[in-house]
Amino acid sequence: MAAVTETESVDKKIRMMNSSSEEVAVENPPAINHMPEDDSASAAIPAGNSLSDQVMAAAISETGETGEGEKKNLRLMSSDGKEVVVEAAVAMKSQLIRQMIEADCAGESDVINIPNVTAAVLSLIFRYCEKHLGDGDGDKAIANDLKSFDEDFISVDLDTLYDLLMGSNYLDVKGLLDLACQKVADLIKGKSPDEIRRIFNIEKDFSPEEEEEVNKENKWAFE
Amino acid sequence: MLTDSPAITSSSLAAATTTTIEDLHPDVVTRTLRLLDGPTLAAACSATSQLRSLSTQSDLWLKLCLSTWPSLQHPRFLPLISASPRYFFSDAFRFPAFHANNALPVSEEAAALPGTLISAVDIYHRGVLIFSRFVETETSSSWFRGSPFLIDATDQMAEPLLPGVIISPGELMLSWILFDPAQGRAVNVSSRRAVAVERHWYTGETVVRFAGAAVSEGKVICAVVTCSEMTGQVQEVVLTAEDIDDVCVSGEEGLQVVRTVMEAGRNKWRGKAAEEEEAKERYLEYLRGKRRRKESRARREGAMDLCCTAIGVAVFLGFLALVVFR
Numbered sequence: 001m002a003a004v005t006e007t008e009s010v011d012k013k014i015r016m017m018n019s020s021s022e023e024v025a026v027e028n029p030p031a032i033n034h035m036p037e038d039d040s041a042s043a044a045i046p047a048g049n050s051l052s053d054q055v056m057a058a059a060i061s062e063t064g065e066t067g068e069g070e071k072k073n074l075r076l077m078s079s080d081g082k083e084v085v086v087e088a089a090v091a092m093k094s095q096l097i098r099q100m101i102e103a104d105c106a107g108e109s110d111v112i113n114i115p116n117v118t119a120a121v122l123s124l125i126f127r128y129c130e131k132h133l134g135d136g137d138g139d140k141a142i143a144n145d146l147k148s149f150d151e152d153f154i155s156v157d158l159d160t161l162y163d164l165l166m167g168s169n170y171l172d173v174k175g176l177l178d179l180a181c182q183k184v185a186d187l188i189k190g191k192s193p194d195e196i197r198r199i200f201n202i203e204k205d206f207s208p209e210e211e212e213e214v215n216k217e218n219k220w221a222f223e
Numbered sequence: 224m225l226t227d228s229p230a231i232t233s234s235s236l237a238a239a240t241t242t243t244i245e246d247l248h249p250d251v252v253t254r255t256l257r258l259l260d261g262p263t264l265a266a267a268c269s270a271t272s273q274l275r276s277l278s279t280q281s282d283l284w285l286k287l288c289l290s291t292w293p294s295l296q297h298p299r300f301l302p303l304i305s306a307s308p309r310y311f312f313s314d315a316f317r318f319p320a321f322h323a324n325n326a327l328p329v330s331e332e333a334a335a336l337p338g339t340l341i342s343a344v345d346i347y348h349r350g351v352l353i354f355s356r357f358v359e360t361e362t363s364s365s366w367f368r369g370s371p372f373l374i375d376a377t378d379q380m381a382e383p384l385l386p387g388v389i390i391s392p393g394e395l396m397l398s399w400i401l402f403d404p405a406q407g408r409a410v411n412v413s414s415r416r417a418v419a420v421e422r423h424w425y426t427g428e429t430v431v432r433f434a435g436a437a438v439s440e441g442k443v444i445c446a447v448v449t450c451s452e453m454t455g456q457v458q459e460v461v462l463t464a465e466d467i468d469d470v471c472v473s474g475e476e477g478l479q480v481v482r483t484v485m486e487a488g489r490n491k492w493r494g495k496a497a498e499e500e501e502a503k504e505r506y507l508e509y510l511r512g513k514r515r516r517k518e519s520r521a522r523r524e525g526a527m528d529l530c531c532t533a534i535g536v537a538v539f540l541g542f543l544a545l546v547v548f549r
């Protein structure tokens with residue numbers, strides 16, 4: 001799992017960087033209670049994450065907070081005033097948050113403001129991110145499992161679907177955005193304009209001349 | 224969903240209580256529209272004015288045209304349709320209209336026959352694109368108009384289309400779009416699905432016909448794919464014209480059929496299966512008509528033969544009688 005590898009490599013780096021402060025190096029390994037001390041595993045550092053690893057490691061060593069626990073958590077403030085705590089690795093699936101971390105906009109203990117998304121939607125989005133952390137593993141069984149998860153995940157009511165669309169667009173979570181757009185497209189495939197209006201609960205707002213023009217251009221497609 | 228109940232309103236204070244598709248960012252809506260097929264996009268265009276303005280972005284329709292007919296990606300073709308890809312799509316996507324009495328209304332101005340015909344051919348085998356060709360044919364020359372109507376899409380084909388895969392002729396889907404750059408009209412003359420598959424044991428070939436979409440005055444434009452049974456590959460892809468009386472159709476007559484079909488209306492889209500069924504029905508009706516005419520012609524000739532024989536016999540008997548009873 002990518003989360004495991006990242007954190008391991010982070011800790012290895014801490015040991016390397018703080019080689020003078022023995023107590024720091026000693027404290028960290030025991031805190032990794034369910035991750036084995038495995039050289040080979042940590043050697044496989046995902047290429048794209050090395051910058052963020054270094055930044056995270058720098059953040060940890062600078063502030064000197066070593067007892068944070070094995071996984072770095074991020075705190076996000078949603079639009080409705082609730083704080084959402086999430087693992088850094090999961091949150092980094094959002095390109096917006098990743099860029100904020102990499103640009104060092106948010107310090108270790110700062111709270112990241114997400115002014116457009118509510119806490120409920122945030123936790124939904126992060127549930128998707130967590131499930132898709134290992135994307136690209138290539139295992140067929142995992143891919144099928146993810147596919148059925150996606151199908152269940154996106155079978156929500158229209159309001160939630162809109163929230164997911166807006167949230168994933170704001171946070172730039174490409175996989176979820178594509179999934180949600182595909183769901184909306186599937187909802188209206190093969191439907192007539194009346195049915196589309198009914199599904200989305202929107203009103204026809206053409207003037208009589210516009211309506212005539214629109215009908216002339218598009219009547220070929222539906223009954 | 225739109226709701227006025229206070230309980231729901233108060234529970235989601237911070238977020239918008241009633242989001243509609245119009246609250247979504249236009250980029251998100253465009254992203255969704257990009258995933259739609261032609262008829263659904265046209266329906267979305269007719270829903271509201273916001274959807275209309277987003278759906279009529281021409282690059283949406285251009286992408287749709289190019290993904291439906293990959294042969295249009297030719298640099299010669301792109302400028303021709305980029306002016307109005309939506310119009311082109313609605314022209315080329317639908318099947319030509321068919322009139323029961325087999326006489327399509329011809330415009331009064333009697334526009335000149337097309338001087339150039341551009342063909343965009345795409346063949347799919349089991350859903351996979353195997354052949355995509357863009358052919359420009361000069362049709363104003365007397366050589367073309369005097370010879371039998373024929374457009375060949377396999378001129379410089381040297382390699383097999385799908386090496387290693389045996390083509391199953393019944394599972395081919397063909398689209399042949401004829402475009403007249405002067406008039407700016409297009410028509411898809413193929414029935415998409417094969418209407419007839421004939422095995423010719425003597426040449427070792429299988430001939431697959433895609434016809435029935437373009438029928439006019441007893442002539443039908445037919446796309447013909449010839450597969451070799453030995454190699455299992457496609458050998459030839461041509462566009463021909465057939466006549467109900469099996470008379471050869473000249474280039475000029477073929478062009479007239481093309482022009483008539485291009486200018487006649489298009490069928491309202493009733494779904495892929497329904498349209499393909501109808502095209503097949505039309506071709507079978509044409510074949511039935513062909514057979515009927517052949518039989519009636521044979522009967523007529525038989526009657527004629529009988530008459531002549533009877534007259535001949537009568538003359539002979541009369542002569543005999545004359546000689547015997549002189």
